[in-house]
Amino acid sequence: MNGALDIETTANILKLLGDKTRLTMIKIMSEHECCVCEFVDLFEMSQPAISQHLRKLKDSGIVNEARRGQWIFYSLNQTSSYYSFIQTVIKDLPSQNFKLEELTAQGKRICCD
Amino acid sequence: MNGALDIETTANILKLLGDKTRLTMIKIMSEHECCVCEFVDLFEMSQPAISQHLRKLKDSGIVNEARRGQWIFYSLNQTSSYYSFIQTVIKDLPSQNFKLEELTAQGKRICCD
DNA sequence: AAATTAAATAAGTATATGCTTATGTGATTA
DNA sequence: TAATCACATAAGCATATACTTATTTAATTT
Numbered sequence: 712m713n714g715a716l717d718i719e720t721t722a723n724i725l726k727l728l729g730d731k732t733r734l735t736m737i738k739i740m741s742e743h744e745c746c747v748c749e750f751v752d753l754f755e756m757s758q759p760a761i762s763q764h765l766r767k768l769k770d771s772g773i774v775n776e777a778r779r780g781q782w783i784f785y786s787l788n789q790t791s792s793y794y795s796f797i798q799t800v801i802k803d804l805p806s807q808n809f810k811l812e813e814l815t816a817q818g819k820r821i822c823c824d
Numbered sequence: 825m826n827g828a829l830d831i832e833t834t835a836n837i838l839k840l841l842g843d844k845t846r847l848t849m850i851k852i853m854s855e856h857e858c859c860v861c862e863f864v865d866l867f868e869m870s871q872p873a874i875s876q877h878l879r880k881l882k883d884s885g886i887v888n889e890a891r892r893g894q895w896i897f898y899s900l901n902q903t904s905s906y907y908s909f910i911q912t913v914i915k916d917l918p919s920q921n922f923k924l925e926e927l928t929a930q931g932k933r934i935c936c937d
Numbered sequence: 938a939a940a941t942t943a944a945a946t947a948a949g950t951a952t953a954t955g956c957t958t959a960t961g962t963g964a965t966t967a
Numbered sequence: 968t969a970a971t972c973a974c975a976t977a978a979g980c981a982t983a984t985a986c987t988t989a990t991t992t993a994a995t996t997t
Contacts (some may be wrong), residue, residue, distance in 0.1 A: 715916040718851065719844050725913070730985085731835040735868030738831065747944055760986055762945055781943055781994050799912060800838070803828040843955085860974060873956055894964050894973055919976055 724793050734763050739807045744786035752819050753810050782821055826840050837906050852920045857899035859934050866923050895934055
């Protein structure tokens with residue numbers, strides 16, 4: 712699944728990645744799945760703003776959503792035809808694990824165990 | 825010079841690449857330098873529109889300009905700290921050499937020899 | 938069943954973006 | 968030195984983008 716993407720498709724993906732909030736979300740999701748309220752806590756931004764970013768990513772097929780209980784978890788869609796390209800783009804970005812660790816420290820991490 | 829870029833810087837670069845015209849220009853420049861009037865012939869777009877795209881790329885340091893005679897040639901700036909990242913992003917894009925070959929066939933290619 | 942929590946959607950708004958046309962600037966040629 | 972060619976810049980405009988607040992939907996808890 713390493714088929715080269717055409718220029719227009721690639722430009723559209725890059726436009727989606729070319730936003731600080733979405734790019735950070737994608738890096739986070741490449742490390743852990745995450746639910747909406749966690750993103751709301753991580754970014755100083757309203758819940759609808761977060762939802763709208765996630766919707767763009769979902770509409771493009773970049774991310775998956777999965778409801779678990781009252782939460783909806785988002786994760787990178789590893790079966791997307793863009794997945795390997797996205798991995799290439801984000802692989803050297805600084806890990807965002809520290810953000811989730813901060814959430815855990817504040818007792819704001821959501822777990823469905 | 826393979827230093828990882830931070831998220832904000834990367835998002836800004838990706839935003840620049842996330843436009844079909846600029847992404848195509850960058851792929852072309854990764855293969856050949858090119859002057860403004862060639863881009864104008866290649867894209868069905870006004871000369872100021874082309875100039876404005878090139879200015880954004882130049883302001884970010886992604887491309888170099890070099891005047892030769894009455895023409896100004898643009899090329900990928902290989903000394904930019906973003907160069908290797910950009911190469912990574914564009915390396916699998918389809919070659920745009922055919923576009924310059926079409927220009928050559930039409931006698932519209934600029935050469936300073 | 939009512940209240941609560943999580944998330945999506947709708948509608949409005951300010952700013953950013955990408956183009957256009959008109960004009961200015963610098964090098965070349967007649 | 969006047970005209971021309973290549974390109975940049977300025978100004979204006981339509982659309983896109985990223986947010987906001989208000990409301991709706993869906994699941995959970997009491």
